[in-house]
Amino acid sequence: MQSKTVRITAADHAVLNELAKRDGKPMAAVLSEAIQELRRNRMLRETNEAYQRLRQDTKAWEEEQQERRVWERTLADGVD
Secondary structure, rough: OOOOOOOHHHHHHHHHHHHHHOOOOHHHHHHHHHHHHHHHHHHHHHHHHHHHHHHOOOHHHHHHHHHHHHHHHHHHOOOO
C-alpha cells in the first residue's frame, strides 16, 4: 500500500493514537475508518438535502411519487 504524509495537530494526533490503542488497530486504519465515515455522512446529508428540495417542488415530487407507484406495481407482478 502506498502512503502519503498528512499533517495534523498534536491534539488530533493524540486522539488518533488513543482511538488506535483502544481499538487495537494501527492509526492508519482508524484514520481510514474516520475518513470513510465522514464520506458516508456527507453523502447521506447531501441526499437528504436533495430530497428536501425535491419535496418543495410540488410537481417534481408528484412525478417522483408516480414513478414509485409504477415500480411498486412491478414488485407484485410475480416475476422474480
